[in-house]
Amino acid sequence: MNGRSIIILSIAIAFLIGFLFGIIASHATLLTFDTRLSFGDVIKAVVTLLVAVLLASYLQRRAQSNNKEKEILLCHLELILDELKMFESFRETKGGKVTEIAASLKRLSIAFNTLADILRELQYPPVVISAVNFAPLISDLRHLSTETPITKKIANHAKRTKCSSEVRNGIIQWADEKRTLLDNKIQEMKTSILKAKISINRV
Amino acid sequence: MKIKVATDFTTAPGPRMICEGQFSGEEFRKTLVFPKVSEAISKKCKLTVDLDGASGYGTSFLEESFGGLIREDGLTLDTIDSVIEFISKDEPALLVEIREYLQEAQAERGAN
Numbered sequence: 053m054n055g056r057s058i059i060i061l062s063i064a065i066a067f068l069i070g071f072l073f074g075i076i077a078s079h080a081t082l083l084t085f086d087t088r089l090s091f092g093d094v095i096k097a098v099v100t101l102l103v104a105v106l107l108a109s110y111l112q113r114r115a116q117s118n119n120k121e122k123e124i125l126l127c128h129l130e131l132i133l134d135e136l137k138m139f140e141s142f143r144e145t146k147g148g149k150v151t152e153i154a155a156s157l158k159r160l161s162i163a164f165n166t167l168a169d170i171l172r173e174l175q176y177p178p179v180v181i182s183a184v185n186f187a188p189l190i191s192d193l194r195h196l197s198t199e200t201p202i203t204k205k206i207a208n209h210a211k212r213t214k215c216s217s218e219v220r221n222g223i224i225q226w227a228d229e230k231r232t233l234l235d236n237k238i239q240e241m242k243t244s245i246l247k248a249k250i251s252i253n254r255v
Numbered sequence: 256m257k258i259k260v261a262t263d264f265t266t267a268p269g270p271r272m273i274c275e276g277q278f279s280g281e282e283f284r285k286t287l288v289f290p291k292v293s294e295a296i297s298k299k300c301k302l303t304v305d306l307d308g309a310s311g312y313g314t315s316f317l318e319e320s321f322g323g324l325i326r327e328d329g330l331t332l333d334t335i336d337s338v339i340e341f342i343s344k345d346e347p348a349l350l351v352e353i354r355e356y357l358q359e360a361q362a363e364r365g366a367n
Binding site for chain 2: 150151155156157158161187220221222223
């Protein structure tokens with residue numbers, strides 16, 4: 053059913069309800085109807101009908117536009133989730149090229165910033181805007197996935213304690229400890245995305 | 256004076272140390288950042304470091320590039336604050352992270 057048929061149907065239903073209400077009210081002698089019809093009455097009826105049509109059409113368009121807006125925002129969150137899944141694939145290989153990991157994080161960061169900008173532009177409530185503020189989570193992900201020890205001495209110590217990462221030929225290998233922490237952070241981010249979806253949908 | 260990482264160094268910044276791979280933070284600091292900062296100090300002018308346009312930055316690259324100025328090259332946080340101006344429109348959060356690395360490096364030097 054398209055938009056126009058919905059409007060026609062709404063008007064028809066409103067007319068029927070009004071008509072039935074009129075009949076019931078006149079039978080109960082709550083209302084009395086003048087049997088004569090003046091030109092003014094016709095004008096009034098036409099104007100009332102026109103206002104009803106315009107109002108119904110406006111409300112319909114507004115509701116459709118709001119729904120479309122939400123759909124686009126939720127679709128954007130889906131794309132972010134896809135990017136996060138791509139990042140997750142590095143976890144399965146216990147690491148990857150530093151440049152590729154950093155690029156994936158940048159894409160995530162830009163996507164979240166864009167979403168927050170759009171929400172601000174559309175004047176969404178601050179609660180919703182803060183629900184898509186993933187900057188601290190991305191910062192944590194960056195630390196966990198691309199941080200390596202400063203000096204060789206610390207690197208050796210970190211290797212012994214299995215809590216660090218090692219880079220060779222631009223490829224970073226995460227220690228088990230780091231992998232677990234990354235896992236937790238990725239799950240936390242997924243939960244935050246879900247919360248953001250609910251938050252947008254609720255508005 | 257200006258350094259635009261994407262055009263003056265690389266579009267794909269790499270790991271921390273030169274021995275770890277190409278386009279490292281150490282290489283960036285030694286070949287570009289420190290010489291330019293020194294020049295800016297002697298000329299008493301500002302140095303703008305534009306981070307936009309690159310594919311993305313790892314923590315170690317950023318820490319070594321800028322924290323290394325304090326740790327390895329002996330500059331102070333005050334000197335860096337007065338000389339370097341960072342730009343990151345793509346990822347504004349990087350500015351906060353760089354600030355943390357600089358403060359940590361300064362605190363570490365103070366402790367030693």
